[in-house]
Amino acid sequence: MNREEKEQYVIQLYKENRSTREIAGLVSFRDIGAVIKKAKLEADGGRAALKEEEDDDIKSKSKFAQAMKLFSELKSPLEVAIELDLSADQVQTMYLEYWGLNGMYRLGQIYEEAKYDLHELLRLHRMVKGLGMEKQNIINLLELVKHNQLQALQAKVENLK
Numbered sequence: 001m002n003r004e005e006k007e008q009y010v011i012q013l014y015k016e017n018r019s020t021r022e023i024a025g026l027v028s029f030r031d032i033g034a035v036i037k038k039a040k041l042e043a044d045g046g047r048a049a050l051k052e053e054e055d056d057d058i059k060s061k062s063k064f065a066q067a068m069k070l071f072s073e074l075k076s077p078l079e080v081a082i083e084l085d086l087s088a089d090q091v092q093t094m095y096l097e098y099w100g101l102n103g104m105y106r107l108g109q110i111y112e113e114a115k116y117d118l119h120e121l122l123r124l125h126r127m128v129k130g131l132g133m134e135k136q137n138i139i140n141l142l143e144l145v146k147h148n149q150l151q152a153l154q155a156k157v158e159n160l161k
Helices: 005-013 031-042 048-060 063-072 077-082 088-101 105-131 136-147 149-161
Strands: none
Touching: 005 031, 063 077, 063 088, 077 088, 088 105, 136 149
16 A cells, blocks of 8 residues: 555544554554544644644643733633632733733833722723823823912812802
8 A cells, every 4th residue: 555545544444433553553653643633634624633733732831831822812810820720929920921022011010000009090091081181181280280280270260150
C-alpha cells in the first residue's frame, strides 16, 4: 500500500471506532495521530482540531500567559481566578498588566488612583455626561471652586432669582 492508501485505511478504521492499538499493526502510533488529526481538520474545516490544539498549547503555558489569553477572550477577573486557581491579588495584578499590554495604560492609572472611590468617580462621570457638560465647562467650574468663587457665584444666582 502507498501512503495515501494507508491514510485512507487508517481513516476508515478510525471511523469504525477501532482503537489506535488495533490500527497500529499497519502504521506507527505517531503516524496514526497525524492521519486522524488531518482527517478531523478536513471534516470540520479545521475548527475543532485547531481549537483543541490551541487549548493544549495554552495549558502548557505559564499562569500569566493563560490569564492573558482568558482576558483577551473577555473573561472577567473572577472567571480567570476560578479557572486558573489564582488569588484575587494575583489576578488583579495580571489584569492591570493586561490593560497595559493592550495600550490601556491610562485606564490602569485611573484605576490605581481611584481604586477605592471608583463608584464615586463613575457616579460623577455619569452626572457630567447626563448634563451634557463639555470638557471646558468642567475646567471652568473647577477653576471657580479652586479660587473660592463658586459660593460667590451661587449667591449672585440667588440674588437674581
